[in-house]
Amino acid sequence: MKKNGDKALLPAGLQDLLMPAAAHEAEVVRRLIDCFSSEGYDRIKPPLLEFENALLSGAGETLSNQIFRLMDPTSHRMMGLRADITPQVARIAATRLQKASRPLRLCYGGDVLQVTGSQLRPERQFTQVGGELIGVTSDAADAEVIVAAACALENVGVKDLSVDINLPTLVPAIATDLSLEADLARDLRVALDRKDAAEVELLAGKHATLFLNLLHAAGTAEEILAFAKTLDLPGTARKEVERLVAVVELVRVQAPKLTVTLDLVEHRGFEYHTGISFIFFAKGVRGELGRGGRYNSVSVDNVVEPATGFTLFMDTVLRALPKPKIARRIFLPFGTRREEGGAFRAQGWVTISGLEPVKDDRAEALRLSCSHLLEGGHIHELGTN
Amino acid sequence: MPKIEPMILAVPKGRILKELLPLMKAAGIEPEASFFDDKCRQLRFATNVDYLELIRVRSFDVPTFVAFGAAHLGVAGSDVVMEFDYPEIYAPVDLKIGHCRMSVAAPKTLLRTEDPAQWSHIRVATKYPKITQRHFAARGVQAECIKLNGAMELAPNLGLCRRIVDLVSSGATLEANGLAEVEKIAEVSSRFVVNRAALKTRPSEINHWIRSFQEAVNAA
Numbered sequence: 001m002k003k004n005g006d007k008a009l010l011p012a013g014l015q016d017l018l019m020p021a022a023a024h025e026a027e028v029v030r031r032l033i034d035c036f037s038s039e040g041y042d043r044i045k046p047p048l049l050e051f052e053n054a055l056l057s058g059a060g061e062t063l064s065n066q067i068f069r070l071m072d073p074t075s076h077r078m079m080g081l082r083a084d085i086t087p088q089v090a091r092i093a094a095t096r097l098q099k100a101s102r103p104l105r106l107c108y109g110g111d112v113l114q115v116t117g118s119q120l121r122p123e124r125q126f127t128q129v130g131g132e133l134i135g136v137t138s139d140a141a142d143a144e145v146i147v148a149a150a151c152a153l154e155n156v157g158v159k160d161l162s163v164d165i166n167l168p169t170l171v172p173a174i175a176t177d178l179s180l181e182a183d184l185a186r187d188l189r190v191a192l193d194r195k196d197a198a199e200v201e202l203l204a205g206k207h208a209t210l211f212l213n214l215l216h217a218a219g220t221a222e223e224i225l226a227f228a229k230t231l232d233l234p235g236t237a238r239k240e241v242e243r244l245v246a247v248v249e250l251v252r253v254q255a256p257k258l259t260v261t262l263d264l265v266e267h268r269g270f271e272y273h274t275g276i277s278f279i280f281f282a283k284g285v286r287g288e289l290g291r292g293g294r295y296n297s298v299s300v301d302n303v304v305e306p307a308t309g310f311t312l313f314m315d316t317v318l319r320a321l322p323k324p325k326i327a328r329r330i331f332l333p334f335g336t337r338r339e340e341g342g343a344f345r346a347q348g349w350v351t352i353s354g355l356e357p358v359k360d361d362r363a364e365a366l367r368l369s370c371s372h373l374l375e376g377g378h379i380h381e382l383g384t385n
Numbered sequence: 386m387p388k389i390e391p392m393i394l395a396v397p398k399g400r401i402l403k404e405l406l407p408l409m410k411a412a413g414i415e416p417e418a419s420f421f422d423d424k425c426r427q428l429r430f431a432t433n434v435d436y437l438e439l440i441r442v443r444s445f446d447v448p449t450f451v452a453f454g455a456a457h458l459g460v461a462g463s464d465v466v467m468e469f470d471y472p473e474i475y476a477p478v479d480l481k482i483g484h485c486r487m488s489v490a491a492p493k494t495l496l497r498t499e500d501p502a503q504w505s506h507i508r509v510a511t512k513y514p515k516i517t518q519r520h521f522a523a524r525g526v527q528a529e530c531i532k533l534n535g536a537m538e539l540a541p542n543l544g545l546c547r548r549i550v551d552l553v554s555s556g557a558t559l560e561a562n563g564l565a566e567v568e569k570i571a572e573v574s575s576r577f578v579v580n581r582a583a584l585k586t587r588p589s590e591i592n593h594w595i596r597s598f599q600e601a602v603n604a605a
Contacts, residue, residue, distance in 0.1 A: 120452060120473055164585045195475035198463065198574065216477065216595070219588040261588050268472060283390075283586040286454050 013117040013124030024324040025127065025314055028156050029109045032129045032312065035152035041107035041131040046088035048111075052080040058298030060087030062271040066114045083114045085128050086311060090297035093134045094305060102135030121287050123315050130290075132309030134297055139243060142276045142308055143250035145292060149310040150258050153280060153289060158320045160283035162259035165221075165251070167244050168270035168277050168293070170237055171214070177234035178207060192265045217264040221248055224262035240275075247276050272296075275308070282320040289316050330372040330379065331365030334358070340374075389436040389590060392583075395456035397444035401575055404482040405460055411601035412594070414439075448474055448578065457583040458594055464552060464573045468513045475584060478577035478598045481605070485554040487516065489567040492541050495548075496565060510540035511550040520550075520570050538562040 010016070017025060033043060049070075056064055066083040082088060085108050093104055109129040117124045131148065133141050146163060153161055171192060175185035184203060188211065191199035195215050204211040213231075217224050225248060228241050244262075251260060270277045270293060277293025292310030327350045332341050334354035341351045349372075358364045365373040366382055373380045394414070396405060409415070415433040419425045420441070430439040442450060445468075447461040452471035464487055466476055489509075506527045511517045514530035521528035533540065537549040538558055552573060553559060553566060577598045584591045 118472065120471070160586070162586050193472075195477045196463075196466075196576075197477050198479035198576065201479070216592075218584060219592050223588075223592075259586075261585050263585070279585070281582050281585045286582065288582075 011124075013122050015123075020324050020326065021318070024321075025318055027324070028318065028321065029127060029129055029314060031156050032152050033107060033109050035155050036107040036131045036148065039105070039148050041105040041133075041148075044089065044092060044106050044108055045110065046082070046085060046092060046108070049079045049081055050088065050091075052078040054091055055080040055082060055087060057091070058087060059090050059272045059295050060084065063087070066116065068113055068115060081113045083112055084311070085110060085112060085130060086132065086295075086309060089130075089132045089309070090134070090295075090307060093132070093307070094297055094303045098303070103141065104134040105131065106134070107131040121315070127314035128311050129314060130292070130309060130311035132307055134307040134309075135305055137294075137306040139246045139250060142243075142247045142294060143254060145308050145310050146247075146251050146278050147254045147258075149280065149290060149292065149312065150255055153312070153317065154258075156317070157322065158282050158289065158317065160259075161289075162261055162281050162283070163251075164261045164263055164266065164279045164281060165244070165248055166263050166266035166270065166277045166279070166293070167240055167275075168267045168273050169275060170240050170264055171267065173237040173240055174210075174214075174233065177237055180207075189267060193268050195265075214265050217262070218266070219261060221252065221260040221262050224264065228262075228264065244276060274306075278310075280312070285316065285320040287313075287316045287319075289313065289320055326371070328372060329368075329370040330374055331361065331368060331370040332374050333361045333364075336374060344374075390587075391436050391438060392458065392587075392590065393438050393440055393450075393456040394432075394594075395440050395442055395447045395450045395459040395461075397447050397460060397462075398441055399444060401444065401460070401462070401483045402441075405480070405575070408480060408482065408598065408601045408605065411604060412597040451578050451580050454580050454582060457580050457587075457591065459578045460575055461578055462573055463571070463576050464513065464516070466576055466578060467571065468516050470515065473581045474578050475581055476576040476578050477595050478602060480575045480577055480598065481602055483573070483575040485552045485573050487513065487550065487570045487573055488553045489520075489548060489550050489570065490538075490541075490553070490559050490564045491548045491567050492563055493565045495541075496567065501567070507548060508546040509548045509550055510537050510546050512537065513550055516570065517550045538564060 037043060052069060055067060063083045067080040069078055069080050072079045089106055089108060097104060107130065111125055111127050113125050131145065133145050150161060150163055171189060188203045191203055192215055197212060197215060200211050200215055201208045217227055225245060228245060231241065233241060248260060269291065273293040273295050275294030279291040280289040282289055290310055290312035294308040297305045297307040329350045329352055330344055332351050332353045334357045336353065341353060344351050352368050352370055354364060361375065362373055371382060373382055396402060414437065416439050417431045419427055420430040420439065428440060432439055440456060444462060445465050447459045448466055448469045448471055450456040451459040452473040462483055466474060504526045506529065508529045508531065509517050510531045510533050512534060514532050517530050518528050531546055537551040540549055541547050541564060542562060556566060559566060579591050
């Protein structure tokens, strides 16, 4: 290993996915996509690379420093490697699928590449699976994407799933209503992102009580909904909260067993969102399983359309799942007829064929990590050691 | 009632601990006896709350334990929280203990000959390279940081570099080493911190401790 170190070393944040993880990931991706397809989300497949200006328009705006760029030698234009698939789907909806009937439901699965990973999530390349619901603003649409993603996650076996529903537009709406200065509003936003009570108190001045109350407005749906109803909010902010209440109630009716939490000030990563957003967590699992929310899909030629959607991060989703069951592998000694193996495969067996006669078939089967051996037409289960 | 899953509170070793214990007690946490035994090599301690365990780690390590979810709750100075700036940490309660400030200091003689407005690149000895870089970058100055873990005040006198960024409480140490405070970067106090995912997935229990510590602070 030491000698090959140089060859084996991969750039930071990239890894080889081996067996059985690679097969497991593919299987989980397939099952997730099946769930979304069955709810009418049609699968599309955007390319890995696009021209930079398309990748960075609308929903992609905030990703500028996460994109690897390279020059297209044929067109001499700058291209970017996708760091997120959502902006691509938005682009497709606004261009090629502009005439398709709305609501438009699309889903996708593929890898993205980001310039930097975070300390907690160092992966720079990972698989995203997601869905977008384009062309409607209704509460029912907001609830549908949350419930669809939650059901799919539970369907593939995620335990103790919870969804945190957020309203990233609330604080900006309050700041506008109180006519806070832009700089102050931004600093306050940062302090609220960190739920830094001392800093919020310092910045908010005479509005400290309101903002501290908001800072602490993170908890179970019952608690926070009760709190939200007591909030004395000015115009726009109140409408935002009313929508939140309506959507949360829909989600709770449609997915009564799902744990729902609310956080009225969560905002990080929702920079391009324009309404109700959400994040999936699973108890005891580090990081987010997925996230999503309402945004404006803006195409290159500035066609604006309301949309909402979700993205699941497969690295975290896989961490939240139990280890995959190892398939039954049967060793077929040299000379086993092909049809015999076919019969096993048809029953779901994985067959490992001997390519030459060996002295001890049993030892050979164990060496090749088989759980079973075909011997004289009979299946023998092999001990684990 | 179902059994509550274990929960871990990370507390810092050292001077803050003395001020922290009364607050913990007011919040309803009393460590087992061996916690107070300085000779004890134990690292994890039980408390009167059956599901809550304490770990005692270096103050610089508290945010890391909490950010990665190894501990669900923690107590850390705002200086270390700011230095690491982990997105996975919330600091919902200012415990109002461990007060001091983080400042830039330099030899008194330097201040007479230089105009800080003209700096483009400076070298600074500090325990807080990220805060220092951010602070100077915000005003267009590139700060090359030399990471030291203590005795910062020696650096200017021995020619390592001319400026330091360090915690100051009375200013006596600076004075004794011929240094003067140039500017304050931030006020520092200890914070009660929680892991973000823990707050989202176990809101009732985590909120209970946020409220308990807030009430303890209000009563103090």
